[in-house]
Amino acid sequence: MPPQRFAVPSEVPGLAARRIAADILDGVLHKHRTLDDQLDGAGAHPALKTLSDRDRALMRRLVATILRRLGTLGHVLSRLLDRGIPTDAPRAQSALLIGAAQILWMDVPDHAAVDLSVRLVQSDRRAAKYAGLVNAVLRRCAREGQALIEDIKTQALDVPPWLLARWTAHYGETTAKQMAIAIGHEPSLDLTVKSDAAQWASRLHGETLPTGTVRTLLQGSVTMLPGFSDGQWWVQDAAAALPVRLFGAIEGKHIADLCAAPGGKTAQLAQSGAHVTAIDRSPARVARLRDNLTRLNLRAEAIVADAVEWKSDGEFDGVLVDAPCTSTGTIRRHPDVAWLRQEADMVPLAALQKRLLQKAVSLLKPGGTLVYCTCSLEPEEGERAVAALLASESGMRRIAVEPDEVAGLAEIITADGDLRTLPCHLPHHDPRLGGLDGFYAARLVKS
Structure with a gap:
């Protein structure tokens, strides 16, 4: 049996x-x-x-x-x-x-x-x-x-009280509540494409933003989407794609990208024809950056090093500092940030940002351009950091951002001429297709 x-x-x-x-x-x-x-x-x-x-x-x-x-x-x-x-x-x-x-x-x-x-x-x-x-x-x-x-729908309960109080003080109550509402929506997938944004928007069932980013609501594994395996695009929030624009024409120029991994901005610089030296202290993140560049068929020199301590053989035409920060501008994509960060975190990060800015100045040729950016909504990590540098470095001056450099989006330019995007910017009738990460960027030139 x-x-x-x-x-x-x-x-x-x-x-x-x-x-x-x-x-x-x-x-x-x-x-x-x-x-x-x-x-x-x-x-x-x-x-x-x-x-x-x-x-x-x-x-x-x-x-x-x-x-x-x-x-x-x-x-x-x-x-x-x-x-x-x-x-x-x-x-x-x-x-x-x-x-x-x-x-x-x-x-x-x-x-x-x-x-x-x-x-x-x-x-x-x-x-x-x-x-x-x-x-x-x-x-x-x-x-x-x-x-x-x-x-309770008029209350902003999904932002920690300490953070909402800061946003209210800096941006005003109305804007702070608009930001809180915006980060409550599941965000779209934003892609920076090498060319023909309209064609990729069509293939990926999305739309092209004024800045050229392709935005889609497709979900699932990114690696399975058309164009990924043959390196036609990379994932990058529309706001994160703006700071590199501030360099202008950079073909043939030598640009240092400090704190470069995972490499979205490095890819932009390389795609624009620059000779890029990308620095990051994390071996795992640099390995990921190299993998991304290989997939995209783009070239850059990637170095594992602490950017503050790194010794360069020469000076650069441009330096990008995408500084470590509290990342409060990315809460719509990384909602854990809201509950993991504390106000006290800003003190050591602001000190590191100061050291990175000073290092960037030392790496620049006379006439070279420094672009400083953070994905933070906190003024200590943006406006105040740049103000402190300008006060201490008489050889540096700000070059204001013009609306035509950022697709005519005048609302994202501050009174001082810097870039400041908010989660509630770029509204859309479908909230999932609206919004930007919170980013700050300033352009400085060495005399």
């Missing part, structure tokens, strides 16, 4: 993606690990490779939605819980956030969102006792959640 075969029950579809999402949320909210660290490279979650492309995309969207709407989620859940979110079982907290995010903002049936969150809790020893609570709260969320959001 042949041996009996018993069917091995397979895991409930979608549960693995939600389990990994819960782990990564815990990494951000309780262990202060960045999303990038947990999604890519040596520190990536070990189970990611077991997910299908579809489940991996779902997991990423789940985590990003929760972090993007964390303040609102906290408000809604606090109204539905008599005793607050359980603090002795992180998996229960994650399950509530995951379930509520799906019910309120994602195209997931309510019953599936509730069921999978309950299963998530039941699979954790410490959290299992909260299965009934999670079930009841999420069912109430499906009935009452939207109304609770309506009650």
Whole structure:
């Protein structure tokens, strides 16, 4: 008699993606690990490779939605819980956030969102006792959640209070709230193309921005999109593509790109015909930069070094300083930044930015151009850093940015003539196709 075969029950579809999402949320909210660290490279979650492309995309969207709407989620859940979110079982907290995010903002049936969150809790020893609570709260969320959001929709709960206070002080209350609304929307995919932006916009079902960036809502693996494998474009937010424009014509000129990885601006410089020396202190990031350049069939000299300490054999026609910063301008694309950064982080970063600016001045030929930029919305890392350099270096002067250098977008030029993009700039009737990363850039010339 042949041996009996018993069917091995397979895991409930979608549960693995939600389990990994819960782990990564815990990494951000309780262990202060960045999303990038947990999604890519040596520190990536070990189970990611077991997910299908579809489940991996779902997991990423789940985590990003929760972090993007964390303040609102906290408000809604606090109204539905008599005793607050359980603090002795992180998996229960994650399950509530995951379930509520799906019910309120994602195209997931309510019953599936509730069921999978309950299963998530039941699979954790410490959290299992909260299965009934999670079930009841999420069912109430499906009935009452939207109304609770309506009650507070004029409040900017999804930006940490310290950050919202800074934006209000610097940009005004109206603009600060517009910025908070803009970063609440899932952003588009922005691409810098080598040529024929209109053709690539058509092929990728997107549109061409005034600046020449191709913007699309296509999702999934970027490596599978047309044009990736043969190096026709690279991923780069439309705002991040603007600072290199400030150099003007650079064909044949020698440009140093400090803090260059992962290499979007290096690629722009090389594509424009410059001889580029790209410096970054991280071996892994420089390896990634070299890989990107190889795919794009572009050339640059890539060096692993601390830019502040690096010794050059000669001077440069131009130096780009894309300085490390708090990255508060990138929250729409990297929502973990809002909850990982603290105001105190600006002090050491501002000191590093000062050293990088001084180094850049020393690398410049007389008449050479320095472009300084950061993806920060904080004036200490932008306007004030440049003001301090100009006050200490009498040989440096600002060259104001003209609207025709930035596709006529006069609203992104400050009174001093610098570049300042905000998340609420470039509005669109579809919020997912609007907005920019927050960037600051200034152009200085050595006399």
